[in-house]
Amino acid sequence: MVFPAPGAEVAHRRALRLDENARSITDRFGWSALVLGDDSAVGRKFPERYGDELTARSAGPVRIAFFAGRPAAESVAGPELARRLGLSDHLPCLVVVAEAGVHVLPFRERSAADVHRVLTGWMEEFHRANVGLVARWTAVEREIHRLVAELSGSLWAARERSARVRAERESLQRLESLGAAPLDLDAVLADRAGLPWALTTALYACRDRLRELDAVEAAGERMAAAARDLSGSDDRRALCRVLGRLTEDTALRRLLTPDGAAALTAARAAFGRDDDADVREWRADNGKLFTLPVFTAARQAWRWIADQGRLPRESPARHRERDFDAFTRALAAQPLGPAAADGVLAALAAHHGVTDEVEWTAATAGFRAYLLDAVDRLRATAPAGFTAVGHCLPTFAPPVRPLTDDLRDRRDALVRALRRDVPGAVADDRRTVLAAVPVLVEEHRARVAATLAGPAPEPTGEAQARRLAELVDLLGSYDAAVRSAVHPHLSESGVVAVEVATSPADALGVPPGEDPAEVLRRVAARTVAEHRGTHA
Incomplete structure (x- = not known):
């Protein structure tokens, strides 16, 4: 129990x-x-x-x-x-x-x-x-x-209707204000209060489309700039830099037609080949002809003349290096031919401040013979377009070599493809999207206005409320019943x-x-x- x-x-x-x-x-x-x-x-x-x-x-x-x-x-x-x-x-x-x-x-x-x-x-x-x-x-x-439960449901529905009507009125006011001026979609979407959900979704789609068009337009401008940079240029290094930009620009490559993408791939393959390897090796070997030790050995023949140009407190080594720099600059500037030797020696004479030309000519005769032979060897093996001694030396820039017919064809094919693929309908598409925005706003405004103009629903729960009021009165007799x-x-x-x-x-x-x-x-x-x- x-x-x-x-x-x-x-x-x-x-x-x-x-x-x-x-x-x-x-x-x-x-x-x-x-x-x-x-x-x-x-x-x-x-x-x-x-x-x-x-x-x-x-x-x-x-x-x-x-x-x-x-x-x-x-x-x-x-x-x-x-x-x-x-x-x-x-x-x-x-x-x-x-x-x-x-x-x-x-x-x-x-x-x-x-x-x-x-x-x-x-x-x-x-x-x-x-x-x-x-x-x-x-x-x-x-x-x-039972009646309290039923009326509570009716009250909830009535409050929901009231809140919905209030929201629709606010929405109508907002839509009417939007229709009165051009729309800044970013500003409108930053403050979405009062906008119908369906309209907000549509405006987001319009804004996203405009951003896509902006990206397409920017990529098109880069495509046109690349076509200009490639057109008529024989500078292989510059062409390779442009091809690198095109390859890394994902947004631009999405705009290429299949033919344009194929032209870019072919150009990259053609210009990616290292056709200058032999030339670089040849130029590196040529540097051995005119090294500082070679120059120092030859300089012994006119050292007493060179010493006259030594600066106060300048060490012999620093003086020798300064003379070698003058020699190298003079050598690189000479045309690739027999006159190069005399040009170099004339520049050195000026550098040393020579006054006795007979003495200078006698002292440098051996070095002149060496220069004639070395330059002649360079000229005999130099590629086409190498017209200066400096073109043949590793420490100076080589000349811009003309493109081969195959490379020129690849370049021109890519230029044509880029010019053909530049998007031209962006402005029209943008105008179409912008024109659709006020139409969307007006459609939703008309829909909300029609809803508000419709008849209000009949109130519910009147009979239950009357009966519940009667029962409230009946509770007044409860104590007597007890x-x-x-x-x-x-x-x-x-x-x-x-x-x-x-x-x-x-x-x-x-x-x-x-x-x-x-x-x-x-x-x-x-x-x-x-x-x-x-x-x-």
Whole structure:
């Protein structure tokens, strides 16, 4: 048998018909019987024999709870609870709590079976006498809950309609303002408040298309610039740089037709071949003809002349390097022919400040012969287009060599492809997109305006609101209905009305809570008021 445990607030609330979640307005029609046992024979036997049965039958307006069989020191033991209520003289007893007050039936002189008969008789007689009353107010409570739920749904729908209409009005104002001036799509989309979702999506698509067109136009400009840079140029290095830009420009390559892409691939393959490897190797070998050691050995023949041009505090090594730099510059500037030797020596004479030409000519005769032979060897093996001695030396830039017929054909084919592939319809496409924007705005404006101009939906829930208002008024008679309930225990001999020292709720540590009928009336009245305010 399970009895309420100390601090078992849920069980105590149930015993006094104060359930927080399952409380009904019909609970006030009923009564609660608290069985307070003690150490007497019947005080022990009655709870032990009938506790489980009567606890199981406890439901609805009638509740039975046993406070027996627990240590005397516990606050909910029968004697202790009786002491707090001021009923110790009546133990063991039934404490009946109802709207009619607190009554006590002592049963020390009764048998357990007799107490059981009396208690079950009260329960059966209560249900027979009050079946119509309980059924009526149960139906009232259920109908109120149903109507409140239905009207809550109607109120939610009405609020949704009101919010939708308000949003549509704001949307109409925004759309009308957009239609009055050219649109900056970035600014419009940065502040999308009031714009229909479908229009916002369409405007995003327009903006994305304009950005694509901007990218196409920029790539087209780069394509045209590349065609100009390639056209007529024989500078292989410059051509390779342009081909590198074209290869790395993904956006530009997307614009190429298949023929244009093929022309670019062919040009890259042709210009990517290293046809100058032999020339670079030949030029590197030529550098050995005119190294500093070669020049230093030859310079010994006119060293006394060179020393006259040595600067104050200049070391011999630094003086020799300065003379070699003058020689190298003079050599590179000479034409690739026999006159190169005399040109170099004339430049060196000027560098040294020679005044005795006979002496200079005699001193440099051997070096002149060496230069004639070396330049003649260069001229004999130099590629076409190499016209200066410097072209043949590794430390100076070679001349721009003319393209072969194959390279020129590849270059020209790519130029033609680039010029053909330059997009020309970007401006037309941009005008088409921009022209579509105001049309989209007007379409959505007209759609929103038509929706707002349509008939307002008929208000719903009028009949439910009227009926709920009637039931709110009916709740005014609830207290009288509570007083009209029949309580069989009041007619039982031996039952006495008592003045308790504290209320049973306080004795069990249970706050009484709010009257469920008052809670129901307040919810129903608020629902009616909100419905009328919404549809006013």
